[in-house]
Amino acid sequence: xxxxxxxxxxxxxxxxxxxxxxxxxxxxxFQYFMWYRQYSRKGPELLMYTYSSGNKEDGRFTAQVxxxxxxxxxxxxxxxxxxxxxxxxxxxxxxxxxxxxxGNQVVVIP
Amino acid sequence: DGGITQxxxxxxxxxxxxxxxxxxxxxxxxxxxxxxxxPGQGLRLIYYSQIVNDFQKGDIAEGYSVSREKKESFPLTxxxxxxxxxxxxxxxxxxxxxxxxxxxxxxxxxxxxxxx
Numbered sequence: 632x633x634x635x636x637x638x639x640x641x642x643x644x645x646x647x648x649x650x651x652x653x654x655x656x657x658x659x660x661f662q663y664f665m666w667y668r669q670y671s672r673k674g675p676e677l678l679m680y681t682y683s684s685g686n687k688e689d690g691r692f693t694a695q696v697x698x699x700x701x702x703x704x705x706x707x708x709x710x711x712x713x714x715x716x717x718x719x720x721x722x723x724x725x726x727x728x729x730x731x732x733x734g735n736q737v738v739v740i741p
Numbered sequence: 742d743g744g745i746t747q748x749x750x751x752x753x754x755x756x757x758x759x760x761x762x763x764x765x766x767x768x769x770x771x772x773x774x775x776x777x778x779x780p781g782q783g784l785r786l787i788y789y790s791q792i793v794n795d796f797q798k799g800d801i802a803e804g805y806s807v808s809r810e811k812k813e814s815f816p817l818t819x820x821x822x823x824x825x826x827x828x829x830x831x832x833x834x835x836x837x838x839x840x841x842x843x844x845x846x847x848x849x850x851x852x853x854x855x856x857x
Contacts, residue, residue: 635783663843674747674831674848675784682843719783725843727772727791727835731783 637732654720661722745849764832
């Protein structure tokens with residue numbers, strides 16, 4: 632079993648829809664959780680960062696962590712064509728080491 | 742502007758040749774990392790450095806070498822021993838090298854290496 636599992640997609644949604652992305656992990660040592668957004672031919676850009684179980688909101692983005700189920704989600708409200716990208720979940724173990732999923736590819740159709 | 746600069750953006754290697762990828766940061770970050778990204782796979786850690794003049798192997802270090810002579814710079818050499826070097830290489834840095842630190846990593850825009 633891989634440490635981090637993500638469904639690579641692609642996930643296509645109409646503009647204005649809610650995008651729901653999910654990630655599961657197997658290592659109980661993971662303490663903090665990040666979501667990165669990566670555009671084609673670019674480096675990943677930090678989107679959300681959280682330590683604890685529960686929800687964290689930043690504008691149109693909400694990150695949700697359930698440590699008991701080892702389940703991480705990212706929601707994007709009022710999706711825009713500029714949200715078309717690959718979203719990487721990356722839990723970390725507190726030793727400055729991150730484990731990356733394969734990424735969810737999202738396409739927002741105008 | 743503060744950030745991480747990777748160069749060149751595209752690089753071509755001939756068989757049997759070593760090539761060096763540059764990574765420079767002006768964020769005053771202690772820790773620096775090199776990852777490899779292949780289609781359909783997550784980022785895989787090659788090497789990381791938590792302090793100047795020290796570095797550790799990641800999960801796929803074979804065929805690669807690094808140096809950390811300055812805080813700002815962490816070059817990666819892809820040697821001829823790396824049999825499948827074609828990939829997108831990403832450099833990252835984080836603010837703290839302490840082992841109990843949970844600081845996020847910030848990435849450069851990558852170097853795409855191809856074999857001629």
